[in-house]
Amino acid sequence: DVKVTQSSRYLVKRTGEKVFLECVQDMDHENMFWYRQDPGLGLRLIYFSYDVKMKEKGDIPEGYSVSREKKERFSLILESASTNQTSMYLCASSPQTGGLETQYFGPGTRLLVL
Amino acid sequence: AQTVTQSQPEMSVQEAETVTLSCTYDTSENNYYLFWYKQPPSRQMILVIRQEAYKQQNATENRFSVNFQKAAKSFSLKISDSQLGDTAMYFCAFMKFQGAQKLVFGQGTRLTINP
Numbered sequence: 001d002v003k004v005t006q007s008s009r010y011l012v013k014r015t016g017e018k019v020f021l022e023c024v025q026d027m028d029h030e031n032m033f034w035y036r037q038d039p040g041l042g043l044r045l046i047y048f049s050y051d052v053k054m055k056e057k058g059d060i061p062e063g064y065s066v067s068r069e070k071k072e073r074f075s076l077i078l079e080s081a082s083t084n085q086t087s088m089y090l091c092a093s094s095p096q097t098g099g100l101e102t103q104y105f106g107p108g109t110r111l112l113v114l
Numbered sequence: 115a116q117t118v119t120q121s122q123p124e125m126s127v128q129e130a131e132t133v134t135l136s137c138t139y140d141t142s143e144n145n146y147y148l149f150w151y152k153q154p155p156s157r158q159m160i161l162v163i164r165q166e167a168y169k170q171q172n173a174t175e176n177r178f179s180v181n182f183q184k185a186a187k188s189f190s191l192k193i194s195d196s197q198l199g200d201t202a203m204y205f206c207a208f209m210k211f212q213g214a215q216k217l218v219f220g221q222g223t224r225l226t227i228n229p
Contacts, residue, residue, distance in 0.1 A: 002160075031215055040123070042205060042219040055216065091158065094215060102149070103217060105159035 001028070004106035012112045019078040020110050023091030025040055030096035032074035033103065034058075034066060037088040045047065067073055081113045116141045116208050128228050132179075135191040135223050137206030138169035143167075144168055145211035146180065148189045153203040153222075162204070165189065167211070193225075201227045 005065050007022035023032065035043040035058075045058030047066040055066050065086060067075045075091075080086055088110050092103040118139045127133045139148070148188045150162040165173045172180050177197075192201055203225050206220040 033216075034129060035219075040221055041119075042118075042221045043217075044219070045216055048214065051216065058216065082132050092159075096215075101215070102161040102164065103215075105151075 004091060004104050006106040008109050010110050010112075011090060012114065013081050014080075014114055015082060016050075017078075017081050017113075019081050019111070019113075020093075021076040021078075021089055021111070023074045023076070023092040023093075024072055025074075025104070026072065027093065027104070028071065029104075029108055030071070030093045031079070031103075032068065033092040033094075034064075034074065035090045036060070036094065037090055037108070043090060046076065056068035068095055071107060080108045081111075085111065086113045087094050099106050115122040116143070116210070116218045117144075118140070118166075118206050118208050118218050118220035119204055119229070120204075120223050122223045123221070126225045126226040126228060129130060129196060129198060131196055132192065132194050133196055133225065135204050135206075135225065137189045137191070137220055139187050139189065139208050139220075141187070141208065143210055147209040147211065148180075149203045149209070149217070150178070150180070150189075150191045151219075153205065154199075159205075163191065193214075196227045196229060198227050201225060204229070 004025045034050040036044045055070045063075045091106040094103045146167045149167045153159045177194045207217040
């Protein structure tokens with residue numbers, strides 16, 4: 001079974017702090033994704049990566065950056081957390097074999113920025 | 115840009131009933147993929163069913179089936195003989211056939227199955 005894990009289920013940070021969200025997958029997938037989930041808005045793509053050290057902006061990259069130094073790990077960084085970044089963050093991975101491959105999701109990190 | 119719309123924020127049915135969740139999308143692509151994902155309360159998102167746009171036959175997975183109407187750009191999910199374990203958020207999603215394998219999600223429908 002594919003396993004996607006995220007470093008924290010719940011996180012509370014203060015405005016202006018630098019925040020790191022970590023995601024690890026164990027199935028040697030090439031693609032990894034970061035989404036944020038907000039009520040009434042569904043999931044929106046922040047960044048994705050299709051290979052080590054490669055990254056592409058998604059639909060809402062402002063205020064975020066990412067890092068992928070190893071194939072299994074994809075980090076989301078909030079350089080200076082703000083209250084409007086309070087949200088649920090979901091990581092996902094998928095193989096590079098074609099579009100019909102499902103994305104496998106982690107359990108999510110619920111971030112509260114005070 | 116592609117958009118996906120789920121017009122039913124919440125739905126509630128009795129156990130064993132059949133329920134249909136609606137999804138419409140907008141795209142200029144001819145070939146693409148469509149998905150329904152399920153997010154149970156406090157649990158991970160999982161794939162329910164998927165459809166390739168170039169296939170006319172509607173996908174089915176046990177109690178789950180879709181009604182794919184390409185011309186109308188509609189992709190509804192039917193759950194037959196609903197069970198308490200079907201209680202979840204359901205998301206419709208779109209992916210282009212070629213290029214980056216990015217999903218575009220709808221707003222979600224919160225489905226509650228009542229005993």
